Amino acid sequence: MFEVFESTESEVRSYCRKYPVEFSKAKNAEIFSVEGERYIDFLAVAGSMNYGHNNPEIKAKIVEYLSEDHIINALDMYTQAKEEFLQTFKEKILEPRNMNYKVMCCGPTGTNAIEAALKLVRKNTGRSGVIAFSGAFHGMTMGSLSMTTDRTSREGACVPLGHVTFAPYDGTLDSIAYLKWILEDDHSGVDKPAAIFLETVQAEGGINVASVEWLREIRKICTENDILMVCDDIQVGNGRTGTFFSFERAGIQPDMIVLSKSISGFGMPMALLLMRPELDIFRPAEHNGTFRGNQLSFVGGTAGINYFVDHHLDDEVKRKEKIVARYIEEEILPLDSRLSYRGMGLMWGIDFGKINPAFALEAVHEGFDRHIIMEVAGRKDGVLKLMPPLTIEDEVLKEGLAIVKASIEAVLRKA
Numbered sequence: 098m099f100e101v102f103e104s105t106e107s108e109v110r111s112y113c114r115k116y117p118v119e120f121s122k123a124k125n126a127e128i129f130s131v132e133g134e135r136y137i138d139f140l141a142v143a144g145s146m147n148y149g150h151n152n153p154e155i156k157a158k159i160v161e162y163l164s165e166d167h168i169i170n171a172l173d174m175y176t177q178a179k180e181e182f183l184q185t186f187k188e189k190i191l192e193p194r195n196m197n198y199k200v201m202c203c204g205p206t207g208t209n210a211i212e213a214a215l216k217l218v219r220k221n222t223g224r225s226g227v228i229a230f231s232g233a234f235h236g237m238t239m240g241s242l243s244m245t246t247d248r249t250s251r252e253g254a255c256v257p258l259g260h261v262t263f264a265p266y267d268g269t270l271d272s273i274a275y276l277k278w279i280l281e282d283d284h285s286g287v288d289k290p291a292a293i294f295l296e297t298v299q300a301e302g303g304i305n306v307a308s309v310e311w312l313r314e315i316r317k318i319c320t321e322n323d324i325l326m327v328c329d330d331i332q333v334g335n336g337r338t339g340t341f342f343s344f345e346r347a348g349i350q351p352d353m354i355v356l357s358k359s360i361s362g363f364g365m366p367m368a369l370l371l372m373r374p375e376l377d378i379f380r381p382a383e384h385n386g387t388f389r390g391n392q393l394s395f396v397g398g399t400a401g402i403n404y405f406v407d408h409h410l411d412d413e414v415k416r417k418e419k420i421v422a423r424y425i426e427e428e429i430l431p432l433d434s435r436l437s438y439r440g441m442g443l444m445w446g447i448d449f450g451k452i453n454p455a456f457a458l459e460a461v462h463e464g465f466d467r468h469i470i471m472e473v474a475g476r477k478d479g480v481l482k483l484m485p486p487l488t489i490e491d492e493v494l495k496e497g498l499a500i501v502k503a504s505i506e507a508v509l510r511k512a
């Protein structure tokens with residue numbers, strides 16, 4: 098049935114191995130196979146479908162744009178679609194939050210914008226080293242990979258991945274004390290870094306939620322030591338944690354912010370680097386790329402921001418957060434006292450580490466048999482990750498949670 102994929106597509110393919118059907122249609126939080134089988138989506142295309150598959154309000158704008166023969170790719174030339182996006186982003190996202198940032202349109206993947214950030218922090222400070230955290234995932238190209246921690250990903254590099262010092266993330270050892278020590282001790286052996294890169298919730302790292310206190314401490318350390326703070330909001334931005342930017346809950350502003358995934362509103366490729374204006378020192382063309390001007394992404398991005406604001410999606414996420422948290426506490430944790438959970442907004446992880454990390458993947462398989470799409474994350478892939486579109490209907494969310502429970506029950510029964 099999958100003959101052409103298996104004979105012709107590279108062995109590097111991954112998600113298709115967990116969800117072995119051929120997909121065709123998708124609507125909000127439901128995906129349909131070519132046979133018309135319905136699956137509930139608790140993955141949201143790795144966080145790129147926050148506003149739901151084929152969101153009608155966003156789709157209408159894209160269809161209208163297409164039907165009028167507007168330009169589709171325009172490098173970084175000035176276009177109406179980009180003008181509207183920048184204006185909307187500025188007026189509806191940045192200004193209400195008192196944020197003053199320049200916007201750099203990068204190549205279309207998250208990792209490209211991380212590469213841009215790496216280059217720019219080095220160029221600004223004249224320092225080559227950066228600090229990243231254990232458990233981090235920042236992408237798969239060489240610079241980003243040097244800050245990505247899981248062994249499987251790093252092994253693909255086949256050359257030394259350098260210029261990064263790793264520190265423990267919040268909740269592991271004494272993260273802040275360690276950071277202060279490597280910066281303050283003139284015999285720590287660590288050169289002063291250009292920047293500290295962080296995720297406020299490590300998604301691929303196993304849904305590790307940094308505390309507000311920790312985030313504020315990092316901001317303080319960066320300011321006091323003249324080190325740039327870069328927040329990778331690629332997966333946890335765009336409302337995923339209950340606010341547009343994930344760091345808002347700490348009342349801080351990073352020096353640079355990376356956005357991708359759901360920023361295009363419609364699952365189209367797009368990645369942005371935001372930087373404080375005085376850091377905007379790349380010369381023209383110094384981080385060029387052909388696909389920095391996907392106009393459908395700008396159109397979708399504008400409509401996505403309008404959707405987020407008009408539908409008060411931040412409040413909706415906070416409301417749904419309670420539904421998920423309560424369900425996990427009342428229905429899932431009682432299944433086995435060794436289970437634990439973490440999360441916020443609409444990203445949650447159920448940790449099988451204390452029972453058997455392999456159970457998380459088994460739960461994904463059991464779930465798929467019951468028509469839900471989930472993913473694993475974290476150390477030894479031992480965390481079952483739940484991340485539906487933010488627009489998921491309450492009934493579908495509850496239906497999905499009941500399937501998660503049934504899947505975990507099935508795994509535990511077999512153990």
Ligand SMILES: Cc1ncc(COP(=O)(O)O)c(C=O)c1O
Pocket residue numbers: 143205206207208209211234235236237296300301329330331332333357358
């Ligand atoms: C936090 C984070 N940073 C960077 C990336 C890389 O983005 P992309 O896969 O678009 O290159 C991802 C992708 O999952 C991510 O979750």
